[in-house]
Amino acid sequence: xxxxVALQRFAERFDVVNPxxxxxxxxxxxxxxxxGGDVDPSIATMRAAGFSPVDCxxxxxxxxxxxxxxxxxxxxxxxxxxxxxxxxxxxxxxxAAFDDFMAGCYPDRPRTGEFQDWGFCLFxxxxxxxxxxTRVRGGHMRASVIPDLDSCVSGIGLLRASLEELEPSxxxxxxxxxxxxxxxxxxxxxxxxxxxxxxxxTE
Numbered sequence: 001x002x003x004x005v006a007l008q009r010f011a012e013r014f015d016v017v018n019p020x021x022x023x024x025x026x027x028x029x030x031x032x033x034x035x036g037g038d039v040d041p042s043i044a045t046m047r048a049a050g051f052s053p054v055d056c057x058x059x060x061x062x063x064x065x066x067x068x069x070x071x072x073x074x075x076x077x078x079x080x081x082x083x084x085x086x087x088x089x090x091x092x093x094x095x096a097a098f099d100d101f102m103a104g105c106y107p108d109r110p111r112t113g114e115f116q117d118w119g120f121c122l123f124x125x126x127x128x129x130x131x132x133x134t135r136v137r138g139g140h141m142r143a144s145v146i147p148d149l150d151s152c153v154s155g156i157g158l159l160r161a162s163l164e165e166l167e168p169s170x171x172x173x174x175x176x177x178x179x180x181x182x183x184x185x186x187x188x189x190x191x192x193x194x195x196x197x198x199x200x201x202t203e
Contacts, residue, residue, distance in 0.1 A: 043080045053081050090200040094193040098137045101130070101190045107179035112169045115177075122159055122180070125152075126187055133190060136197070143198035153195055156188045 039060075046056050053075050060071040075081070076089055106126070110119040129152060135141035143149070163184060168177055 039074060040078050040080065043075065043078045047080045056080075090193070090197045094143070094190070094197045095137060097186075097190040097193040098133050101133065101186050104183060104186050107176060107183055108173070110168065110172060110176065110180075112171055115166050115168045115172060118159070118162060118166060119180070122184065122187075125155060125159065126183075129187065129191055129194075133194060136194065142201055143194050144201040146194065146198065149191070149195040149198055152191050153188075156184065156191050160184045160188060 043056055046059060051059065056078075057068070057071045057075050060066060060074060061068060064071075066074075073092070076092060106123075109123075110116040132141065132146045136143050136146070146152075160181075163177070163180060166177070168174075
């Protein structure tokens with residue numbers, strides 16, 4: 001009942017489709033589905049009825065009482081508007097990867113031999129990409145202007161592969177190589193997300 005009333009109120013406020021279509025939508029779109037189930041079919045129905053992405057965001061807020069951020073995220077990850085939302089989705093993927101990158105603890109420095117040399121290379125790479133990523137995350141720079149992101153993706157891939165060839169000495173903490181595997185995976189995820197975002201910015 002609440003969903004029907006809310007959706008009718010939305011129809012009257014924004015006047016996006018005719019009343020007959022809205023009655024059909026009211027019957028099909030329930031508050032339970034929008035709050036707890038797969039919302040994609042309902043969003044696709046709204047689009048077919050003439051809703052824009054902004055209309056759907058407003059409808060979700062009206063029907064479920066969710067926040068603007070939650071409604072926006074739902075629409076961005078919906079399959080109903082792939083031609084409009086792919087760039088926004090790439091942005092969200094980058095932001096999630098960046099947040100994981102910043103939240104992670106950097107491992108202790110290796111102390112001996114090839115592992116130490118490898119650790120220095122990763123530290124330099126980590127610091128280099130962090131500077132650019134921070135500016136992109138803050139909205140001060142576009143990912144598409146970062147120099148040679150393809151080489152960055154290749155470089156972190158080579159670091160990941162070479163880590164598996166290392167044989168740390170007995171002096172090293174046996175758990176350290178595992179910590180570096182985790183760090184490399186986090187860095188690689190962010191670099192790949194940056195490249196995808198850069199591609200979407202130039203399409």
